[in-house]
Amino acid sequence: MILAVDTSLGTAVATVGDDGVRAEASTADPLGHAEVIGDLLQRVIDGTDDAPVTQVVAGMGPGPFTGLRIGIAAARAFALGRGIPVLPVPSHFAPALRAIEADAVTGRFAIVTDARRREVAVTVFDGTDADGIPHVAADTVLVPRADLGSALEGLRAIEVSTLSAADLATVAARALRAGRQLADDEPLYMRHPDVTVPGAPKKVGL
Amino acid sequence: MTEPLVLGIETSCDETGIGIVRGRTLLSNTIASSMDEHSRYGGVVPEVAARAHLEALQPSIDAALDEAGVSLRDLDAVAVTSGPGLAGALMVGVGAAKGLAVSLDKPLYAVNHLVGHIAADILTPESEPLEYPTVALLVSGGHTSLLHVRDLTTDVEMLGETMDDAAGEAFDKVARLLSLPYPGGPEIDRAAVDGDPDAIRFPRGLSRASDMAKHRYDFSFSGLKTAVARWVERCEADGVPVPVADVAASFREAVVDVLVTKALAACADLGVPRLLLGGGVIANRRLREVALSRAEAAGVTVRIPPLSLCTDNGAMIAALAAELISSGRHPSTLAFGADSTLPVTEIQVAERLTVPS
Numbered sequence A: 001m002i003l004a005v006d007t008s009l010g011t012a013v014a015t016v017g018d019d020g021v022r023a024e025a026s027t028a029d030p031l032g033h034a035e036v037i038g039d040l041l042q043r044v045i046d047g048t049d050d051a052p053v054t055q056v057v058a059g060m061g062p063g064p065f066t067g068l069r070i071g072i073a074a075a076r077a078f079a080l081g082r083g084i085p086v087l088p089v090p091s092h093f094a095p096a097l098r099a100i101e102a103d104a105v106t107g108r109f110a111i112v113t114d115a116r117r118r119e120v121a122v123t124v125f126d127g128t129d130a131d132g133i134p135h136v137a138a139d140t141v142l143v144p145r146a147d148l149g150s151a152l153e154g155l156r157a158i159e160v161s162t163l164s165a166a167d168l169a170t171v172a173a174r175a176l177r178a179g180r181q182l183a184d185d186e187p188l189y190m191r192h193p194d195v196t197v198p199g200a201p202k203k204v205g206l
Numbered sequence B: 001m002t003e004p005l006v007l008g009i010e011t012s013c014d015e016t017g018i019g020i021v022r023g024r025t026l027l028s029n030t031i032a033s034s035m036d037e038h039s040r041y042g043g044v045v046p047e048v049a050a051r052a053h054l055e056a057l058q059p060s061i062d063a064a065l066d067e068a069g070v071s072l073r074d075l076d077a078v079a080v081t082s083g084p085g086l087a088g089a090l091m092v093g094v095g096a097a098k099g100l101a102v103s104l105d106k107p108l109y110a111v112n113h114l115v116g117h118i119a120a121d122i123l124t125p126e127s128e129p130l131e132y133p134t135v136a137l138l139v140s141g142g143h144t145s146l147l148h149v150r151d152l153t154t155d156v157e158m159l160g161e162t163m164d165d166a167a168g169e170a171f172d173k174v175a176r177l178l179s180l181p182y183p184g185g186p187e188i189d190r191a192a193v194d195g196d197p198d199a200i201r202f203p204r205g206l207s208r209a210s211d212m213a214k215h216r217y218d219f220s221f222s223g224l225k226t227a228v229a230r231w232v233e234r235c236e237a238d239g240v241p242v243p244v245a246d247v248a249a250s251f252r253e254a255v256v257d258v259l260v261t262k263a264l265a266a267c268a269d270l271g272v273p274r275l276l277l278g279g280g281v282i283a284n285r286r287l288r289e290v291a292l293s294r295a296e297a298a299g300v301t302v303r304i305p306p307l308s309l310c311t312d313n314g315a316m317i318a319a320l321a322a323e324l325i326s327s328g329r330h331p332s333t334l335a336f337g338a339d340s341t342l343p344v345t346e347i348q349v350a351e352r353l354t355v356p357s
Protein backbone atom coordinates (compact mmCIF):
# COMPACT_ATOMS: atom_id res chain seq x y z
CA MET A 1 0.00 0.00 0.00
CA ILE A 2 1.38 3.38 -1.05
CA LEU A 3 0.49 6.63 0.72
CA ALA A 4 1.07 9.70 -1.47
CA VAL A 5 1.13 13.29 -0.23
CA ASP A 6 1.42 16.41 -2.37
CA THR A 7 1.11 20.08 -1.40
CA SER A 8 2.60 21.67 -4.51
CA LEU A 9 -0.78 23.13 -5.53
CA GLY A 10 -3.67 22.30 -3.22
CA THR A 11 -3.36 19.56 -0.61
CA ALA A 12 -3.77 16.02 -1.92
CA VAL A 13 -3.48 12.72 -0.05
CA ALA A 14 -4.26 9.21 -1.32
CA THR A 15 -3.54 5.55 -0.74
CA VAL A 16 -3.13 3.20 -3.67
CA GLY A 17 -2.78 -0.58 -3.55
CA ASP A 18 -2.19 -3.19 -6.24
CA ASP A 19 -5.92 -3.14 -6.86
CA GLY A 20 -6.10 0.61 -7.38
CA VAL A 21 -7.09 3.66 -5.34
CA ARG A 22 -8.09 2.80 -1.79
CA ALA A 23 -8.79 6.25 -0.32
CA GLU A 24 -8.40 9.82 -1.44
CA ALA A 25 -8.87 13.24 0.18
CA SER A 26 -7.91 16.67 -1.08
CA THR A 27 -8.61 20.37 -1.08
CA ALA A 28 -8.02 22.69 -4.02
CA ASP A 29 -7.15 25.64 -1.78
CA PRO A 30 -3.66 26.83 -2.77
CA LEU A 31 -3.19 28.02 0.83
CA GLY A 32 -3.90 26.52 4.22
CA HIS A 33 -1.84 23.34 3.70
CA ALA A 34 -0.65 23.35 7.31
CA GLU A 35 -4.22 23.53 8.59
CA VAL A 36 -5.66 20.69 6.48
CA ILE A 37 -2.81 18.20 6.08
CA GLY A 38 -3.47 16.36 9.35
CA ASP A 39 -7.19 15.81 8.84
CA LEU A 40 -6.72 14.74 5.20
CA LEU A 41 -4.05 12.24 6.23
CA GLN A 42 -6.25 10.93 9.03
CA ARG A 43 -9.23 10.55 6.70
CA VAL A 44 -7.21 8.62 4.12
CA ILE A 45 -5.64 6.36 6.73
CA ASP A 46 -9.04 5.71 8.32
CA GLY A 47 -10.44 4.94 4.86
CA THR A 48 -7.73 2.44 4.02
CA ASP A 49 -9.17 -0.33 6.19
CA ASP A 50 -6.60 -2.58 7.73
CA ALA A 51 -4.08 -2.75 4.90
CA PRO A 52 -0.78 -1.38 6.20
CA VAL A 53 1.00 1.43 4.40
CA THR A 54 4.38 0.12 3.26
CA GLN A 55 5.66 3.03 1.20
CA VAL A 56 5.25 6.81 1.33
CA VAL A 57 5.48 9.05 -1.75
CA ALA A 58 6.19 12.77 -1.50
CA GLY A 59 5.38 15.23 -4.29
CA MET A 60 8.54 17.34 -4.61
CA GLY A 61 7.11 20.27 -6.58
CA PRO A 62 7.58 22.58 -8.36
CA GLY A 63 5.27 24.71 -6.25
CA PRO A 64 5.23 27.69 -3.91
CA PHE A 65 7.89 26.78 -1.31
CA THR A 66 6.00 27.40 1.88
CA GLY A 67 3.14 25.08 1.02
CA LEU A 68 5.27 22.53 -0.80
CA ARG A 69 7.44 21.89 2.24
CA ILE A 70 4.44 21.09 4.47
CA GLY A 71 3.51 17.99 2.48
CA ILE A 72 7.11 16.80 2.25
CA ALA A 73 7.59 17.29 5.99
CA ALA A 74 4.35 15.42 6.74
CA ALA A 75 5.21 12.60 4.34
CA ARG A 76 8.69 12.14 5.80
CA ALA A 77 7.42 12.23 9.40
CA PHE A 78 4.67 9.74 8.60
CA ALA A 79 7.25 7.39 7.09
CA LEU A 80 9.52 7.85 10.09
CA GLY A 81 6.66 6.95 12.41
CA ARG A 82 6.00 3.70 10.54
CA GLY A 83 9.63 2.89 9.78
CA ILE A 84 8.97 2.80 6.02
CA PRO A 85 10.73 4.49 3.07
CA VAL A 86 9.81 7.69 1.21
CA LEU A 87 10.07 7.97 -2.56
CA PRO A 88 10.32 11.55 -3.86
CA VAL A 89 8.43 12.16 -7.14
CA PRO A 90 8.25 15.43 -9.13
CA SER A 91 4.66 16.62 -8.84
CA HIS A 92 4.20 17.26 -12.59
CA PHE A 93 4.30 13.50 -13.24
CA ALA A 94 0.81 13.20 -11.75
CA PRO A 95 -1.06 15.48 -14.16
CA ALA A 96 1.12 14.17 -17.01
CA LEU A 97 0.01 10.59 -16.34
CA ARG A 98 -3.60 11.72 -16.18
CA ALA A 99 -3.29 13.56 -19.50
CA ILE A 100 -1.79 10.53 -21.23
CA GLU A 101 -3.86 7.71 -19.74
CA ALA A 102 -7.19 9.28 -18.82
CA ASP A 103 -7.44 12.06 -21.39
CA ALA A 104 -5.62 10.24 -24.21
CA VAL A 105 -3.29 13.12 -24.99
CA THR A 106 -0.71 11.97 -27.55
CA GLY A 107 2.65 13.39 -28.58
CA ARG A 108 4.48 16.17 -26.81
CA PHE A 109 2.64 18.40 -24.38
CA ALA A 110 3.50 20.72 -21.50
CA ILE A 111 2.24 20.54 -17.92
CA VAL A 112 1.97 24.12 -16.64
CA THR A 113 1.46 25.20 -13.03
CA ASP A 114 1.44 28.61 -11.41
CA ALA A 115 4.75 29.56 -9.79
CA ARG A 116 3.66 32.95 -8.36
CA ARG A 117 5.47 36.21 -9.19
CA ARG A 118 3.93 36.15 -12.68
CA GLU A 119 5.81 33.00 -13.60
CA VAL A 120 4.73 29.47 -14.44
CA ALA A 121 6.54 26.15 -14.05
CA VAL A 122 6.65 24.14 -17.27
CA THR A 123 7.63 20.50 -17.87
CA VAL A 124 7.39 18.98 -21.35
CA PHE A 125 6.36 15.31 -21.57
CA ASP A 126 6.08 12.92 -24.49
CA GLY A 127 4.08 9.75 -23.88
CA THR A 128 5.16 7.09 -21.41
CA ASP A 129 8.36 5.06 -21.39
CA ALA A 130 8.80 1.28 -21.18
CA ASP A 131 8.04 1.38 -17.44
CA GLY A 132 4.76 3.22 -18.02
CA ILE A 133 6.19 6.42 -16.55
CA PRO A 134 5.57 9.73 -18.36
CA HIS A 135 8.65 10.52 -20.42
CA VAL A 136 10.20 13.91 -19.69
CA ALA A 137 11.10 15.56 -23.00
CA ALA A 138 12.31 18.80 -21.39
CA ASP A 139 13.11 19.39 -17.73
CA THR A 140 11.07 21.74 -15.58
CA VAL A 141 11.76 25.46 -16.10
CA LEU A 142 10.24 28.70 -14.86
CA VAL A 143 8.86 30.97 -17.59
CA PRO A 144 7.26 34.41 -17.29
CA ARG A 145 3.56 33.84 -17.80
CA ALA A 146 3.50 36.48 -20.50
CA ASP A 147 6.12 34.53 -22.49
CA LEU A 148 4.50 31.11 -22.15
CA GLY A 149 3.02 31.10 -25.66
CA SER A 150 6.26 31.91 -27.41
CA ALA A 151 8.23 29.55 -25.15
CA LEU A 152 6.03 26.59 -26.06
CA GLU A 153 6.15 27.29 -29.81
CA GLY A 154 2.71 25.88 -30.43
CA LEU A 155 3.12 22.92 -28.09
CA ARG A 156 -0.08 21.96 -26.31
CA ALA A 157 -0.16 23.43 -22.78
CA ILE A 158 -2.15 21.72 -20.05
CA GLU A 159 -2.40 24.10 -17.12
CA VAL A 160 -3.57 22.53 -13.88
CA SER A 161 -4.37 24.06 -10.49
CA THR A 162 -4.88 20.75 -8.69
CA LEU A 163 -3.42 17.31 -9.02
CA SER A 164 -4.32 13.82 -7.88
CA ALA A 165 -2.20 12.16 -5.21
CA ALA A 166 -3.51 8.83 -6.52
CA ASP A 167 -1.93 9.60 -9.91
CA LEU A 168 1.31 10.47 -8.13
CA ALA A 169 1.15 7.14 -6.27
CA THR A 170 0.54 5.29 -9.53
CA VAL A 171 3.65 6.85 -11.10
CA ALA A 172 5.57 5.95 -7.94
CA ALA A 173 4.36 2.34 -8.02
CA ARG A 174 5.72 1.98 -11.54
CA ALA A 175 9.01 3.61 -10.57
CA LEU A 176 9.35 1.26 -7.60
CA ARG A 177 8.62 -1.76 -9.76
CA ALA A 178 11.32 -0.62 -12.18
CA GLY A 179 13.72 0.23 -9.34
CA ARG A 180 13.92 3.83 -10.46
CA GLN A 181 14.36 7.10 -8.58
CA LEU A 182 12.53 10.05 -10.20
CA ALA A 183 13.79 12.93 -8.05
CA ASP A 184 16.36 13.96 -5.46
CA ASP A 185 15.56 14.49 -1.80
CA GLU A 186 15.77 18.25 -2.34
CA PRO A 187 12.44 19.86 -3.27
CA LEU A 188 12.22 21.36 -6.79
CA TYR A 189 12.62 24.89 -5.46
CA MET A 190 13.53 26.36 -8.88
CA ARG A 191 14.55 29.59 -7.17
CA HIS A 192 17.27 30.61 -4.76
CA PRO A 193 16.15 31.86 -1.36
CA ASP A 194 14.96 35.35 -2.14
CA VAL A 195 17.59 37.41 -0.42
CA THR A 196 20.37 39.81 -1.11
CA VAL A 197 23.60 39.96 0.80
CA PRO A 198 23.62 43.25 2.71
CA GLY A 199 26.11 45.88 1.58
CA ALA A 200 27.43 48.72 3.68
CA PRO A 201 25.04 49.99 6.37
CA LYS A 202 22.66 52.70 5.16
CA LYS A 203 23.53 56.22 6.23
CA VAL A 204 21.08 57.61 8.74
CA GLY A 205 22.33 61.18 8.42
CA LEU A 206 23.94 63.34 11.05
CA MET B 1 -1.25 8.96 33.13
CA THR B 2 1.85 9.67 35.18
CA GLU B 3 5.01 11.03 33.65
CA PRO B 4 3.98 11.24 30.00
CA LEU B 5 6.72 10.61 27.41
CA VAL B 6 6.55 13.49 24.92
CA LEU B 7 8.51 14.44 21.80
CA GLY B 8 8.52 18.17 21.06
CA ILE B 9 9.18 19.82 17.68
CA GLU B 10 10.28 23.47 17.57
CA THR B 11 10.93 25.30 14.26
CA SER B 12 9.86 28.89 14.96
CA CYS B 13 13.15 30.53 13.95
CA ASP B 14 16.55 29.22 12.86
CA GLU B 15 16.95 26.28 15.26
CA THR B 16 15.43 22.90 14.46
CA GLY B 17 14.78 21.67 17.99
CA ILE B 18 13.71 18.15 18.90
CA GLY B 19 13.23 17.44 22.59
CA ILE B 20 12.13 14.36 24.46
CA VAL B 21 10.94 14.52 28.07
CA ARG B 22 9.33 12.13 30.50
CA GLY B 23 7.22 14.39 32.64
CA ARG B 24 9.71 16.89 34.07
CA THR B 25 12.74 14.78 33.21
CA LEU B 26 14.81 15.81 30.20
CA LEU B 27 15.83 12.85 28.02
CA SER B 28 17.11 14.69 24.95
CA ASN B 29 17.56 18.26 23.78
CA THR B 30 18.71 17.96 20.15
CA ILE B 31 19.28 21.15 18.18
CA ALA B 32 20.34 21.69 14.57
CA SER B 33 21.00 25.34 13.84
CA SER B 34 21.10 27.03 10.44
CA MET B 35 22.89 30.03 11.97
CA ASP B 36 25.98 29.60 9.79
CA GLU B 37 23.85 29.85 6.66
CA HIS B 38 22.43 33.17 7.87
CA SER B 39 25.76 34.73 8.78
CA ARG B 40 26.46 36.06 5.28
CA TYR B 41 23.12 37.87 5.35
CA GLY B 42 23.67 39.43 8.79
CA GLY B 43 20.37 38.11 10.12
CA VAL B 44 17.91 35.24 9.93
CA VAL B 45 16.50 34.80 6.42
CA PRO B 46 13.10 33.11 6.71
CA GLU B 47 13.33 31.09 3.48
CA VAL B 48 16.83 29.88 4.34
CA ALA B 49 15.60 28.85 7.80
CA ALA B 50 12.58 26.99 6.43
CA ARG B 51 14.67 25.05 3.90
CA ALA B 52 17.10 24.08 6.64
CA HIS B 53 14.28 22.87 8.91
CA LEU B 54 13.01 20.49 6.25
CA GLU B 55 16.47 18.97 5.83
CA ALA B 56 17.24 18.80 9.55
CA LEU B 57 13.99 17.39 10.93
CA GLN B 58 14.37 13.69 10.25
CA PRO B 59 18.04 13.39 11.32
CA SER B 60 17.28 15.45 14.43
CA ILE B 61 14.37 13.22 15.42
CA ASP B 62 16.55 10.14 14.91
CA ALA B 63 19.34 11.66 17.00
CA ALA B 64 16.94 12.64 19.80
CA LEU B 65 15.42 9.15 19.97
CA ASP B 66 18.90 7.66 20.05
CA GLU B 67 19.99 9.90 22.89
CA ALA B 68 16.81 9.35 24.87
CA GLY B 69 16.95 5.61 24.34
CA VAL B 70 13.28 5.42 23.40
CA SER B 71 11.41 4.55 20.21
CA LEU B 72 8.60 6.50 18.58
CA ARG B 73 6.19 3.76 19.56
CA ASP B 74 6.90 4.47 23.25
CA LEU B 75 5.69 8.08 23.01
CA ASP B 76 2.53 9.18 24.77
CA ALA B 77 2.20 12.35 22.71
CA VAL B 78 3.77 14.62 20.10
CA ALA B 79 4.06 18.37 20.72
CA VAL B 80 4.78 21.21 18.31
CA THR B 81 5.19 24.98 18.33
CA SER B 82 2.21 26.60 16.61
CA GLY B 83 3.53 30.16 17.11
CA PRO B 84 4.62 32.86 17.46
CA GLY B 85 7.55 32.83 15.03
CA LEU B 86 8.38 32.85 11.32
CA ALA B 87 5.32 31.50 9.51
CA GLY B 88 7.11 29.46 6.83
CA ALA B 89 9.49 27.97 9.39
CA LEU B 90 6.67 27.10 11.82
CA MET B 91 4.73 25.35 9.05
CA VAL B 92 7.52 22.82 8.46
CA GLY B 93 7.27 21.74 12.09
CA VAL B 94 3.47 21.70 12.02
CA GLY B 95 3.43 19.52 8.90
CA ALA B 96 5.94 17.10 10.40
CA ALA B 97 4.15 16.95 13.76
CA LYS B 98 0.83 16.13 12.12
CA GLY B 99 2.39 13.48 9.89
CA LEU B 100 4.06 11.89 12.90
CA ALA B 101 0.97 12.02 15.13
CA VAL B 102 -1.29 10.45 12.49
CA SER B 103 1.33 7.85 11.64
CA LEU B 104 1.75 6.81 15.29
CA ASP B 105 -1.90 7.38 16.17
CA LYS B 106 -0.76 9.49 19.14
CA PRO B 107 -2.27 12.68 20.58
CA LEU B 108 -0.83 15.97 19.35
CA TYR B 109 -0.40 19.12 21.47
CA ALA B 110 0.08 22.44 19.64
CA VAL B 111 1.61 24.97 22.01
CA ASN B 112 2.85 28.53 22.41
CA HIS B 113 6.56 29.14 21.87
CA LEU B 114 6.86 31.90 24.47
CA VAL B 115 5.18 29.86 27.17
CA GLY B 116 7.53 27.05 26.15
CA HIS B 117 10.45 29.28 27.20
CA ILE B 118 8.93 29.43 30.67
CA ALA B 119 8.34 25.67 30.72
CA ALA B 120 12.08 25.13 30.12
CA ASP B 121 12.55 25.96 33.79
CA ILE B 122 10.67 22.88 35.03
CA LEU B 123 13.28 20.62 33.42
CA THR B 124 15.81 21.57 36.11
CA PRO B 125 15.28 18.91 38.79
CA GLU B 126 18.04 20.15 41.07
CA SER B 127 16.22 23.42 41.75
CA GLU B 128 13.02 24.06 43.69
CA PRO B 129 9.84 23.99 41.59
CA LEU B 130 9.00 27.28 39.90
CA GLU B 131 6.82 29.37 42.20
CA TYR B 132 3.89 31.36 40.90
CA PRO B 133 3.21 34.05 40.17
CA THR B 134 6.46 35.06 38.51
CA VAL B 135 7.51 37.74 36.08
CA ALA B 136 9.33 36.35 33.03
CA LEU B 137 11.67 38.28 30.74
CA LEU B 138 12.19 36.47 27.42
CA VAL B 139 14.90 37.94 25.22
CA SER B 140 16.10 36.51 21.91
CA GLY B 141 16.72 37.39 18.28
CA GLY B 142 13.02 36.88 17.61
CA HIS B 143 11.29 38.32 20.64
CA THR B 144 11.63 40.59 23.66
CA SER B 145 8.71 40.02 25.99
CA LEU B 146 7.81 40.66 29.59
CA LEU B 147 5.22 38.25 30.96
CA HIS B 148 3.22 37.81 34.13
CA VAL B 149 2.94 34.07 34.75
CA ARG B 150 0.29 33.15 37.29
CA ASP B 151 0.10 29.53 36.14
CA LEU B 152 2.16 27.80 33.45
CA THR B 153 -0.70 25.94 31.80
CA THR B 154 -3.64 28.28 32.33
CA ASP B 155 -2.75 31.87 33.06
CA VAL B 156 -0.01 33.84 31.33
CA GLU B 157 -0.36 37.54 30.57
CA MET B 158 1.73 39.70 28.22
CA LEU B 159 2.83 42.80 30.11
CA GLY B 160 4.88 44.28 27.29
CA GLU B 161 6.98 43.48 24.26
CA THR B 162 9.22 45.15 21.74
CA MET B 163 7.58 47.65 19.43
CA ASP B 164 10.24 47.18 16.74
CA ASP B 165 13.44 45.10 16.83
CA ALA B 166 13.98 42.22 19.21
CA ALA B 167 16.97 42.78 21.51
CA GLY B 168 18.94 40.05 19.75
CA GLU B 169 18.29 41.75 16.41
CA ALA B 170 19.60 45.02 17.82
CA PHE B 171 22.83 43.23 18.78
CA ASP B 172 23.12 41.85 15.23
CA LYS B 173 22.50 45.24 13.60
CA VAL B 174 24.88 47.14 15.84
CA ALA B 175 27.52 44.47 15.29
CA ARG B 176 27.23 45.18 11.58
CA LEU B 177 27.60 48.92 12.18
CA LEU B 178 30.84 48.11 13.99
CA SER B 179 31.94 45.73 11.18
CA LEU B 180 31.66 42.73 13.52
CA PRO B 181 30.37 39.36 12.26
CA TYR B 182 27.01 37.67 12.84
CA PRO B 183 25.63 36.70 15.31
CA GLY B 184 26.16 40.00 17.06
CA GLY B 185 25.61 39.08 20.71
CA PRO B 186 28.87 37.24 21.41
CA GLU B 187 30.80 39.61 19.12
CA ILE B 188 29.58 42.70 20.96
CA ASP B 189 30.43 40.97 24.23
CA ARG B 190 33.96 40.27 23.06
CA ALA B 191 34.42 43.80 21.71
CA ALA B 192 33.08 45.30 24.95
CA VAL B 193 35.57 43.56 27.24
CA ASP B 194 37.91 46.56 27.53
CA GLY B 195 35.24 49.16 26.87
CA ASP B 196 33.73 51.69 29.26
CA PRO B 197 29.98 51.12 29.57
CA ASP B 198 29.56 54.74 30.68
CA ALA B 199 31.62 56.26 27.87
CA ILE B 200 28.60 57.14 25.76
CA ARG B 201 25.10 57.70 27.12
CA PHE B 202 22.97 55.97 24.47
CA PRO B 203 19.19 56.41 24.75
CA ARG B 204 16.99 53.99 26.71
CA GLY B 205 13.92 53.33 24.55
CA LEU B 206 10.44 54.00 25.93
CA SER B 207 11.87 55.02 29.30
CA ARG B 208 10.82 58.67 29.49
CA ALA B 209 8.16 59.72 31.97
CA SER B 210 5.85 60.41 29.02
CA ASP B 211 6.21 56.78 27.85
CA MET B 212 5.18 55.32 31.18
CA ALA B 213 1.43 55.51 30.75
CA LYS B 214 1.22 53.59 27.48
CA HIS B 215 4.51 51.71 27.25
CA ARG B 216 5.62 51.07 30.81
CA TYR B 217 6.61 47.48 30.02
CA ASP B 218 7.24 47.80 26.28
CA PHE B 219 10.63 47.92 24.62
CA SER B 220 12.05 49.74 21.60
CA PHE B 221 15.53 49.26 20.23
CA SER B 222 15.40 50.94 16.83
CA GLY B 223 16.15 54.41 18.27
CA LEU B 224 19.14 53.00 20.07
CA LYS B 225 20.42 51.38 16.90
CA THR B 226 20.04 54.69 15.05
CA ALA B 227 21.88 56.52 17.82
CA VAL B 228 24.80 54.11 17.50
CA ALA B 229 24.78 54.55 13.70
CA ARG B 230 24.90 58.36 14.09
CA TRP B 231 27.75 58.07 16.55
CA VAL B 232 29.76 55.86 14.20
CA GLU B 233 29.06 58.18 11.26
CA ARG B 234 30.14 61.20 13.25
CA CYS B 235 33.46 59.54 14.05
CA GLU B 236 33.98 58.80 10.38
CA ALA B 237 33.01 62.34 9.37
CA ASP B 238 35.47 63.75 11.92
CA GLY B 239 38.15 61.36 10.71
CA VAL B 240 38.68 59.77 14.12
CA PRO B 241 38.76 56.00 14.65
CA VAL B 242 35.56 54.51 16.08
CA PRO B 243 36.22 53.51 19.71
CA VAL B 244 34.67 50.10 19.09
CA ALA B 245 35.15 48.82 22.66
CA ASP B 246 33.45 51.87 24.21
CA VAL B 247 30.62 51.89 21.67
CA ALA B 248 30.00 48.15 22.16
CA ALA B 249 30.10 48.42 25.96
CA SER B 250 27.87 51.50 26.04
CA PHE B 251 25.38 50.03 23.61
CA ARG B 252 25.19 46.78 25.55
CA GLU B 253 24.75 48.72 28.77
CA ALA B 254 21.81 50.61 27.29
CA VAL B 255 20.10 47.35 26.24
CA VAL B 256 20.77 45.62 29.54
CA ASP B 257 19.70 48.65 31.56
CA VAL B 258 16.32 48.99 29.88
CA LEU B 259 15.62 45.23 30.04
CA VAL B 260 16.45 44.91 33.72
CA THR B 261 14.83 48.20 34.73
CA LYS B 262 11.51 47.29 33.15
CA ALA B 263 11.56 43.70 34.42
CA LEU B 264 12.20 44.83 38.00
CA ALA B 265 9.59 47.59 37.66
CA ALA B 266 7.06 44.90 36.76
CA CYS B 267 8.11 42.85 39.79
CA ALA B 268 7.68 45.87 42.04
CA ASP B 269 4.39 47.02 40.51
CA LEU B 270 2.84 43.55 40.69
CA GLY B 271 4.31 42.72 44.07
CA VAL B 272 5.95 39.62 42.58
CA PRO B 273 9.44 39.03 44.01
CA ARG B 274 10.39 36.44 41.37
CA LEU B 275 11.94 36.93 37.92
CA LEU B 276 12.53 34.17 35.37
CA LEU B 277 14.91 34.85 32.49
CA GLY B 278 14.71 33.01 29.16
CA GLY B 279 15.66 33.28 25.48
CA GLY B 280 19.01 33.11 23.72
CA VAL B 281 20.15 36.62 24.70
CA ILE B 282 20.29 35.43 28.32
CA ALA B 283 23.62 33.92 27.23
CA ASN B 284 24.91 37.49 27.48
CA ARG B 285 26.98 37.53 30.65
CA ARG B 286 26.53 41.24 31.30
CA LEU B 287 22.75 40.88 31.19
CA ARG B 288 22.87 38.06 33.74
CA GLU B 289 25.27 39.98 36.01
CA VAL B 290 23.23 43.17 36.04
CA ALA B 291 19.95 41.30 36.44
CA LEU B 292 21.29 39.28 39.38
CA SER B 293 22.84 42.20 41.23
CA ARG B 294 19.99 44.64 40.75
CA ALA B 295 17.39 41.97 41.54
CA GLU B 296 19.19 41.11 44.74
CA ALA B 297 19.14 44.76 45.76
CA ALA B 298 15.41 44.83 45.03
CA GLY B 299 14.71 41.62 46.95
CA VAL B 300 13.77 39.71 43.80
CA THR B 301 14.83 36.08 43.25
CA VAL B 302 16.14 35.39 39.73
CA ARG B 303 15.86 32.03 38.01
CA ILE B 304 17.86 31.20 34.89
CA PRO B 305 17.45 27.79 33.26
CA PRO B 306 20.63 26.23 31.80
CA LEU B 307 21.59 28.14 28.65
CA SER B 308 20.99 25.06 26.48
CA LEU B 309 17.34 25.35 27.52
CA CYS B 310 17.22 29.16 27.16
CA THR B 311 17.86 29.18 23.43
CA ASP B 312 15.02 27.88 21.25
CA ASN B 313 14.64 24.13 21.72
CA GLY B 314 12.18 21.27 21.42
CA ALA B 315 12.57 20.12 25.02
CA MET B 316 10.73 23.17 26.33
CA ILE B 317 7.87 22.46 23.90
CA ALA B 318 7.71 18.84 25.06
CA ALA B 319 7.89 19.98 28.70
CA LEU B 320 4.96 22.36 28.26
CA ALA B 321 2.90 19.62 26.61
CA ALA B 322 3.79 17.19 29.40
CA GLU B 323 2.46 19.72 31.94
CA LEU B 324 -0.72 20.17 29.88
CA ILE B 325 -1.20 16.40 29.80
CA SER B 326 -0.54 16.04 33.53
CA SER B 327 -3.11 18.74 34.25
CA GLY B 328 -5.72 16.79 32.30
CA ARG B 329 -5.88 18.85 29.14
CA HIS B 330 -7.17 17.24 25.96
CA PRO B 331 -4.97 17.05 22.86
CA SER B 332 -5.28 19.58 20.06
CA THR B 333 -7.39 18.83 17.02
CA LEU B 334 -5.53 18.30 13.75
CA ALA B 335 -6.97 21.52 12.34
CA PHE B 336 -4.59 24.17 13.68
CA GLY B 337 -2.03 26.02 11.60
CA ALA B 338 1.04 28.13 12.18
CA ASP B 339 0.25 31.48 13.82
CA SER B 340 3.17 33.89 13.52
CA THR B 341 1.56 36.29 16.01
CA LEU B 342 -0.01 33.79 18.41
CA PRO B 343 -0.91 35.68 21.62
CA VAL B 344 0.72 34.44 24.80
CA THR B 345 -2.69 33.88 26.38
CA GLU B 346 -3.14 30.95 23.98
CA ILE B 347 -0.93 28.49 25.81
CA GLN B 348 -2.37 25.54 23.91
CA VAL B 349 -3.92 25.88 20.45
CA ALA B 350 -7.08 24.10 19.23
CA GLU B 351 -7.72 21.95 22.30
CA ARG B 352 -10.36 19.30 21.58
CA LEU B 353 -13.60 19.88 23.43
CA THR B 354 -14.01 16.18 24.09
CA VAL B 355 -11.72 13.26 23.59
CA PRO B 356 -13.14 10.90 20.96
CA SER B 357 -13.86 7.51 22.45
Ligand SMILES: [Zn+2]
Residues within 6 Å of the ligand: B113, B117, B140, B142, B143, B279, B311, B312
Ligand atom coordinates in the same frame (compact mmCIF):
# COMPACT_ATOMS: atom_id res chain seq x y z
ZN1 LIG C 1 12.35 31.83 21.45
